[in-house]
Structure formats: structure tokens, C-alpha cells
Amino acid sequence: MWKHTIRCVSASFTHMETYQGKLISSCSEPNPDMVQEGGQRKKPNILVTGTPGTGKTTMCSALAEAIHLRHINIGELVKEKNLHDGWDDELDCYVINEDLVCDELEDTMEEGGNIVDYHGCDFFPVRWFDIVVVLQTDNSVLYDRLSKRGYSESKLSNNFECEIFQVLLEEAKESYPEERVLALKSDTIEDISRNVATLTDWVRNWNSPSSLNL
Numbered sequence: 001m002w003k004h005t006i007r008c009v010s011a012s013f014t015h016m017e018t019y020q021g022k023l024i025s026s027c028s029e030p031n032p033d034m035v036q037e038g039g040q041r042k043k044p045n046i047l048v049t050g051t052p053g054t055g056k057t058t059m060c061s062a063l064a065e066a067i068h069l070r071h072i073n074i075g076e077l078v079k080e081k082n083l084h085d086g087w088d089d090e091l092d093c094y095v096i097n098e099d100l101v102c103d104e105l106e107d108t109m110e111e112g113g114n115i116v117d118y119h120g121c122d123f124f125p126v127r128w129f130d131i132v133v134v135l136q137t138d139n140s141v142l143y144d145r146l147s148k149r150g151y152s153e154s155k156l157s158n159n160f161e162c163e164i165f166q167v168l169l170e171e172a173k174e175s176y177p178e179e180r181v182l183a184l185k186s187d188t189i190e191d192i193s194r195n196v197a198t199l200t201d202w203v204r205n206w207n208s209p210s211s212l213n214l
């Protein structure tokens with residue numbers, strides 16, 4: 001049930017509007033400077049996942065600015081490009097069409113240099129991502145954040161339980177090589193700064209033999 005619920009695109013987007021300037025259209029032309037000869041990526045792709053409200057968009061925005069990577073907010077992309085199968089009244093959200101999303105992003109991901117932000121991770125091709133970051137938030141902190149969104153009681157408890165049972169962390173570990181999965185705490189502003197610094201260092205060291213030893 002939790003998994004099904006979080007496969008949707010949230011109806012409450014007011015908290016995201018501030019970040020829209022950072023979103024990209026996946027139609028942008030590939031930049032030849034970003035692709036190595038032979039097709040290997042010059043810059044890494046990062047997936048940031050986690051229960052709604054754990055701070056993915058906030059952290060991705062800051063990271064994209066710090067390291068000059070593209071921030072791709074899947075929820076916004078789905079709405080912008082109609083990559084969904086319509087509205088689900090019961091779940092109060094759009095139902096994402098995973099195949100359309102993957103087709104839309106294939107060229108952009110091949111190019112590299114992307115930070116993908118979504119509350120799910122098991123439908124993307126594994127080869128797309130060099131690191132999968134799972135943000136986690138203390139239950140009481142997350143409950144306060146989600147309550148402020150005006151979610152229905154069932155949506156609120158579904159999301160809350162998703163975090164309690166670490167659904168996204170388990171999904172990431174099942175979907176990607178475990179050494180590529182990194183769980184980071186996201187309770188406070190200081191956590192955001194530390195996470196951005198950690199990932200900035202990781203991007204700078206990417207391609208070096210120790211790049212996954214965080």
C-alpha cells in the first residue's frame with residue numbers, strides 16, 4: 001500500500017514552486033562537452049530518493065547550484081510533459097507512467113551531470129545512476145513537515161509509515177548495488193549543508209578509485 005501510494009505525483013506542490021526555476025526540460029540538447037569519447041559519461045548521475053517531505057527538492061536544489069549539475073524533479077516533469085495515466089481520486093495524485101518517464105529521460109541521462117529527485121527508485125534503469133542517495137528524517141520531524149501540507153489523514157499516515165518502515169531505503173538496496181546506496185539524515189538545515197558538502201566532494205572525486213568510499 002505504501003509503495004503504491006508513493007508511486008504518485010503529489011497534489012500539494014505549493015512547497016515546490018520556489019524551486020521551479022531550477023527545473024530542467026528534458027528536451028535540452030546534449031552538450032558534447034559532457035560526454036567522453038566512446039560514450040562514457042564525463043559527469044555522474046545522482047538519484048536522490050526518500051519519503052515525501054524528507055527534503056529531496058531542498059537538498060537537490062542546493063546541490064545543483066553548488067556543483068552545477070541539472071536538477072530533474074520527476075514530479076514536476078511528469079506534470080509538465082503529461083507523463084502520467086491520469087488522476088487518482090482515491091490517492092489524490094497523478095499516476096506516473098514509468099515507461100514514458102524513462103523514455104523522456106534516456107538521452108539526458110546518457111549525457112550525465114543530472115541530479116534526479118523522486119520518491120521512488122525501482123523503475124529507473126540501474127545503469128543511469130552512479131550513486132543513489134536516500135534521505136531519511138526523524139519521525140516526529142517528518143510528521144510536522146507533512147502535517148503542514150494539508151494532506152488527508154490517509155495520505156499523511158501512508159507517507160509517515162513509508163518512512164517508519166524505511167521503504168525507500170529497502171527499495172534502493174534491492175534495486176541498485178548496495179555499495180552505490182547512501183543513506184543520509186535530513187532533519188535540520190545543518191544536515192542539508194553537510195549533505196551538500198559530502199555530495200559535492202563525491203562529485204569532485206568521481207571517477208577516482210575511492211569515489212564510493214564515503
Ligand SMILES: Nc1ncnc2c1ncn2[C@@H]1O[C@H](COP(=O)(O)OP(=O)(O)OP(=O)(O)O)[C@@H](O)[C@H]1O
Nearest residue numbers: 052053054055056057058119145186187188189192
Ligand atoms: N533538512 C531539513 N531541515 C529543515 N527543513 C527541511 C529540511 N529538508 C526539507 N525541509 C523542509 O521540509 C519541507 C519539505 O521539503 P522538500 O519539499 O524539499 O521535501 P521533498 O522530499 O522534496 O518532498 P516531496 O517528495 O513531496 O517533493 C520544506 O518546507 C523544506 O523547507
